[in-house]
Amino acid sequence: MPGETSLHVVVLGSGVIGLTTAHVLSTRYPECRITIVARDLPDDLSSQAWSSPWAGADWSPMGEYEELRYKREAKTFNKLWDMIPTGLVRTLPSRICYTQEVDSDKIWYKDLVRDFRILPKKEVPSGAASGVAFTTVSLNPGLYLPWLKSELDTRGVTFIKKKVYSIGEVAEIAGPKGVVINATGLGARSLIGVQDKAVYPIRGQTILAYAPGVQEFLSYPLGLASVPTGQATYMIPRPSPPGHVLIGGTFQEDNWDLSIDFDIAKAIWSRCLELAPGLNDKETKILGHNVGLRPARRGGARIEAEWFKMPLKSEFLPSPDPLEKEHDFLVIHAYGFG
Amino acid sequence: MPGETSLHVVVLGSGVIGLTTAHVLSTRYPECRITIVARDLPDDLSSQAWSSPWAGADWSPMGEYEELRYKREAKTFNKLWDMIPTGLVRTLPSRICYTQEVDSDKIWYKDLVRDFRILPKKEVPSGAASGVAFTTVSLNPGLYLPWLKSELDTRGVTFIKKKVYSIGEVAEIAGPKGVVINATGLGARSLIGVQDKAVYPIRGQTILAYAPGVQEFLSYPLGLASVPTGQATYMIPRPSPPGHVLIGGTFQEDNWDLSIDFDIAKAIWSRCLELAPGLNDKETKILGHNVGLRPARRGGARIEAEWFKMPLKSEFLPSPDPLEKEHDFLVIHAYGFG
Numbered sequence: 001m002p003g004e005t006s007l008h009v010v011v012l013g014s015g016v017i018g019l020t021t022a023h024v025l026s027t028r029y030p031e032c033r034i035t036i037v038a039r040d041l042p043d044d045l046s047s048q049a050w051s052s053p054w055a056g057a058d059w060s061p062m063g064e065y066e067e068l069r070y071k072r073e074a075k076t077f078n079k080l081w082d083m084i085p086t087g088l089v090r091t092l093p094s095r096i097c098y099t100q101e102v103d104s105d106k107i108w109y110k111d112l113v114r115d116f117r118i119l120p121k122k123e124v125p126s127g128a129a130s131g132v133a134f135t136t137v138s139l140n141p142g143l144y145l146p147w148l149k150s151e152l153d154t155r156g157v158t159f160i161k162k163k164v165y166s167i168g169e170v171a172e173i174a175g176p177k178g179v180v181i182n183a184t185g186l187g188a189r190s191l192i193g194v195q196d197k198a199v200y201p202i203r204g205q206t207i208l209a210y211a212p213g214v215q216e217f218l219s220y221p222l223g224l225a226s227v228p229t230g231q232a233t234y235m236i237p238r239p240s241p242p243g244h245v246l247i248g249g250t251f252q253e254d255n256w257d258l259s260i261d262f263d264i265a266k267a268i269w270s271r272c273l274e275l276a277p278g279l280n281d282k283e284t285k286i287l288g289h290n291v292g293l294r295p296a297r298r299g300g301a302r303i304e305a306e307w308f309k310m311p312l313k314s315e316f317l318p319s320p321d322p323l324e325k326e327h328d329f330l331v332i333h334a335y336g337f338g
Numbered sequence: 339m340p341g342e343t344s345l346h347v348v349v350l351g352s353g354v355i356g357l358t359t360a361h362v363l364s365t366r367y368p369e370c371r372i373t374i375v376a377r378d379l380p381d382d383l384s385s386q387a388w389s390s391p392w393a394g395a396d397w398s399p400m401g402e403y404e405e406l407r408y409k410r411e412a413k414t415f416n417k418l419w420d421m422i423p424t425g426l427v428r429t430l431p432s433r434i435c436y437t438q439e440v441d442s443d444k445i446w447y448k449d450l451v452r453d454f455r456i457l458p459k460k461e462v463p464s465g466a467a468s469g470v471a472f473t474t475v476s477l478n479p480g481l482y483l484p485w486l487k488s489e490l491d492t493r494g495v496t497f498i499k500k501k502v503y504s505i506g507e508v509a510e511i512a513g514p515k516g517v518v519i520n521a522t523g524l525g526a527r528s529l530i531g532v533q534d535k536a537v538y539p540i541r542g543q544t545i546l547a548y549a550p551g552v553q554e555f556l557s558y559p560l561g562l563a564s565v566p567t568g569q570a571t572y573m574i575p576r577p578s579p580p581g582h583v584l585i586g587g588t589f590q591e592d593n594w595d596l597s598i599d600f601d602i603a604k605a606i607w608s609r610c611l612e613l614a615p616g617l618n619d620k621e622t623k624i625l626g627h628n629v630g631l632r633p634a635r636r637g638g639a640r641i642e643a644e645w646f647k648m649p650l651k652s653e654f655l656p657s658p659d660p661l662e663k664e665h666d667f668l669v670i671h672a673y674g675f676g
Contacts, residue, residue, distance in 0.1 A: 163626075165626050165627060186596075186597060187597075189597035189598070190597045190598040190627070192600075192627075195600055199597075255594075256593075256594035256595045256596060257594045258524075258594060259524060259525075259527035259528045259537075260527070260528035262530075262533055262654060265654060266653065266654075286654055286655055288501075288503050289503060289528070289530075289654070315604065316600060316603060316604075316624055316627070317624055
């Protein structure tokens, strides 16, 4: 158990980034004292202000090849693969379609996933020009986040449920020798001292269904002519409970609307019925509709160290305590993963 | 205490409308069994998905004269006035400015409030053409909502924390002889069976400050040429803690953005400094920034009874249990008060 004199790391945010960072830190540096400060804790998965519980979540390729992306994604994929024995992650057969012919040599993730192959023409769903199949991993955030929370509890990590307005407040919790990990996601826009306007939401509307006839990850390409802008078409079977499938979706940039648009829900449902005949099973049931806001950032995620002069001077905090001793304070930013 | 055979009223939503409705019902009909079902309960005031805790909240005139509005507002004002002895409400001197000369005869609320007078020219703040002063009431929702909750607990009202997707789910909780009060606010857009697209948010960004130099409600007129569209200028001293003032604000229609816009915060602050020199006190401190979404409705609030045929048939609920007996089910809508 960590002592009072050791380094104190305060993680701000209890989404998948904050909790996973705390987990890695507590594994590698068991002598380190760790506190997680967040508006919502993982025992309240229903809060809509918190995006992680609504994630799919499977490993799926996003964007073009970049060296840094490849390294990060390979690490993520392998870590998830190694977690299969825990029961929190399962392997998942996956098919992704494209609007153009694909060149196998140009698919950056083909050696990262398992069982990669180009789909023969007869297996390509209608509307798409080509497709690939592979084995990926799927994780249920509704199980994973509480599991992380209980692991961290066991390791003596402290949780504080608190809405924090500024880096100054969290510096006070951390103490002069503390360090802060800023894993606030969309909150980085509003956190005084950071106020990062590059952070923006990508609205994701999804349907949670019991659909035992859908056994693999399936997706139509983004940007398909017949699909309205901002909409997507995908199905992600979850490792548990059996038959639960997350059906999406939307990628609506700068859209904060948390209400459910039933015209969109209807459009998603009919596209998915076309892509996956197994969805038309008589046992299929809609269980719920969700909207989550993916915390994205123009220019990409921010993974960066920054030194702050304490006490924080800000026009929005007009009266810092004049007696507070000046010191430098380290913040490690980890947000904007979208 | 209500028995199992009495009428069962399920109130959906635990904002100021839901809790107050339950309170009135339990006062008038103590034999009635009442259950409140809501995603957020009043013991978690920090949830941003819930707008009531962020309200000002003082009584202030909104809109033009309408007979129904007058009756409703008179009832509200008098009820709040009568609550002063409880300590939850205080009287509040109030000054409201207008962009045009006012005709005292046309001010519909002048006999509803106390101590009404037209401001002499020398008391009208710069930028405004005229102004009125009166005594109104102010309530702190951060105290009022938990007080209502504890009153309801004492009366045997049951609280269920649950995210409800459809009228069907809440009908099941209510039972065949039950009645539902739909006090879901913005949630009425997403509730299956209701799906009311006339409901929309009016974004309100505010600053909570300790400002003992501000002792009265003050507001500049909406639509002042020098103020950006969607912004307003007002200060609402809260009954407690002493010196706490809610400083606003914005009225941004159809804007769901829950992040804090610091350019707006700065603009609000400087306009309020001009309106209330007392804000420039050396003791003034910014305590926090908030964004709340006022649950408004095109065409006005919906206060209406509606009979549903159960089980609910909806394309978004493809498989209702075929064995469930058909029955009529009463829902009383009470949402969209903005």
